[in-house]
Amino acid sequence: MSTLLWMISFLLHGISILAIYLLLKDRQNLDGNKQTEKILKETLVEIQRENRMLQNLLAEEKKSEENLVNNEEIKTESFKSQKENKEKDTQAEMKFPDIEIPQSSAYQDEVETSLEAKVLQLHTNGETIDDIAKKLNCGKTEAEIIIKMYQKKS
Numbered sequence: 376m377s378t379l380l381w382m383i384s385f386l387l388h389g390i391s392i393l394a395i396y397l398l399l400k401d402r403q404n405l406d407g408n409k410q411t412e413k414i415l416k417e418t419l420v421e422i423q424r425e426n427r428m429l430q431n432l433l434a435e436e437k438k439s440e441e442n443l444v445n446n447e448e449i450k451t452e453s454f455k456s457q458k459e460n461k462e463k464d465t466q467a468e469m470k471f472p473d474i475e476i477p478q479s480s481a482y483q484d485e486v487e488t489s490l491e492a493k494v495l496q497l498h499t500n501g502e503t504i505d506d507i508a509k510k511l512n513c514g515k516t517e518a519e520i521i522i523k524m525y526q527k528k529s
Contacts, residue, residue, distance in 0.1 A: 494521045 497507045508515045
C-alpha cells in the first residue's frame with residue numbers, strides 16, 4: 376500500500392512540476408509579447424516621426440520649385456524685354472543708317488554696311504526685290520530670303 380502512495384505522490388509531483396513549467400513558459404511568452412508590443416510601438420512612433428519629416432521636406436521642395444518657376448518666369452520676362460529693347464535699337468539703327476559721325480583727320484575708320492542691312496534698307500524704302508537684286512548685284516532669291524528672315528524676327 377505504501378508503494379502505491381509513493382507512486383501517486385511522485386505522479387502528483389511530476390504533474391505539479393509540469394504545470395509549473397508550462398505556467399512559467401506562458402509567463403515568458405507573455406513578457407516576450409509585451410516586449411514585442413513595446414518594440415512595435417516604438418517603431419511605429421519612429422515611422423510616424425520620419426513621415427512628418429518627409430512631408431515637411433516635400434512641402435519645402437514644392438515651395439522651392441514654385442519659387443524657381445516664378446524666378447524663371449521673371450527671368451524669361453526680363454529676357455524678353457531685353458530682347459525687345461535690342462530689337463527696337465536695331466530698328467532705330469536701320470531707320471537712321473546715314474548718320475555721319477565726325478572723326479579726327481589723323482584716324483579714320485571705314486565702315487561698310489552688310490548686304491543684309493543694304494537689302495533691308497532698300498526694302499524699307501519701297502524698292503522691289505528685282506530692283507534690290509540689280510542694285511546690290513546679288514540674286515533675287517538671296518534678297519527675298521533676307522527680307523523673309525527679317526519679317527520672321529519682327
